[in-house]
Amino acid sequence: MELKARVLIVGGGAIGGLFAWRLSLSRDVVVSLVCRSNYAQVKSSGFLITSAQFGSGIYRPKGVYQTVEQAVATEGGAYDYVIVALKALPNIYDSSERIAAAVGPNTMIVLFQNGIGIEEPFVTRFPHNPLVSSVSFVSVKQETPGELRHGGFSLLAAGLHNPRTTLNGADYERLQFLFNAFESQGVSCIIEADIQPYRWQKHILNGSTNPVSVICGGSSCQDMVKNAHCKWLLEQSMAEIFVLGKTVTGKSFPGVDGIVDPQSATDYIRSIPVPVYTSMLVDSQCKRPMERDVILKNPIALAEKHGVDVPHMRALYALTTMIEEGYASK
Structure with a gap:
């Protein structure tokens, strides 16, 4: 039996929902999703997605959870990748704390958050984990809970961001593996030394x-x-x-x-x-x-x-x- 990389996407809004959909279509990964305000709708009916780039359809995530702790308890153990698609609200909560239960020694953390200076809380909490800072160039909106409307373009640009850790070739290979999965489903990807x-x-x-x-x-x-x-x-x-x-x-x-x-x-x-x-x-x-x-x-x-x-x-x-x-x- 072929082992697939386990990916947990934390934040099931417009960005998290769209990229969970694309990633879940890859044969190399299995994707689970943590939703908050739209949990009930996504759990019962999935996402209704209208995309000018990818077409329309219904995406039913394999695993939908209300909390990271629930996902870990149900699926067991840390994940290979944790993608953070939460809103960046450091004055309200610490995003790094919210994902802690899903992060193990070998987990790669990937940030799908807007703004400047978002990486530092993750570097502080997880100094030895490879941290990827990713920028999404995409027009997508959650019009009602679980209903996404996406335009005709999607680009992910990313780079490893670990100022206190010595990075190695294996980290880049793991990032390339994840982005190959995205690219196999039509998402354009760029990996940069400095993101x-x-x-x-x-x-x-x-x-x-x-x-x-x-x-x-x-x-x-x-x-x-x-x-x-x-x-x-x-x-x-x-x-x-x-x-x-x-x-x-x-x-x-x-x-x-x-x-x-x-x-x-x-x-x-x-x-x-x-x-x-x-x-x-x-x-x-x-x-x-x-x-x-x-x-x-x-x-x-x-x-x-x-x-x-x-x-x-x-x-x-x-x-x-x-x-x-x-x-x-x-």
Whole structure:
């Protein structure tokens, strides 16, 4: 009997659900999923997925659990790979603590989280485990619990991130094995020695459109770039991210989607044919915590460390924090 790699994906939202679906179709892995708010729907009916790239279908995960502890108790022992697709909310919970029960000495931890500075809690808690920082370039939304709508493109860029551990060739081979499984099911994958320029590349859009959409009170990304005043604010914020990211990494960004400056970024947003609403906007409308720490607070801290002026990012952080504190107190 052929042994398959055991993968636990923690976080069954839009990103976790989509990539669990693709990975589960590979013959080389067996995938289980930890869901939270959509657990009941996914457990009973699976995911209903509409994808411009992959077609439509129903995905019923082999194992669906409410907690990591439940998954470990049911399936037994640590996993070969733990993919973290939780929202990065360090001011609310520690994502590294939430996966601890599933991590053994040989577990590779793979982060599918947005933002800057997300790796440190995992390095601190699991200093001897190979840690992969992955950036997903994909448009996918969970419209209702268990119902996913995906666009026509999916790209994963990843690299090993273990500043206190000596990495070896076996770690790269294990990462390559996982990404080969993704690629066998149509997901484009890139492995980089230094993933941080890709993380900052994605942050050009994440760090600008997310907070501005919340402050605008519900506008789509396309509507924001159509408004001259809002477009100016977006481009000013993006310019700060370009300067800060290049200063922190010492490298230029890879130019994914042709985004090489603020103008090309807003041109890219304008070219998207269907309205795009940011995750922070959806969270604010649902009165949930927003990822403002990893989207804004952590980059601002790096700006202070490196002597980079980011007045627009500071203003966005102040305003989104005030908005969240306003509805959280009610």
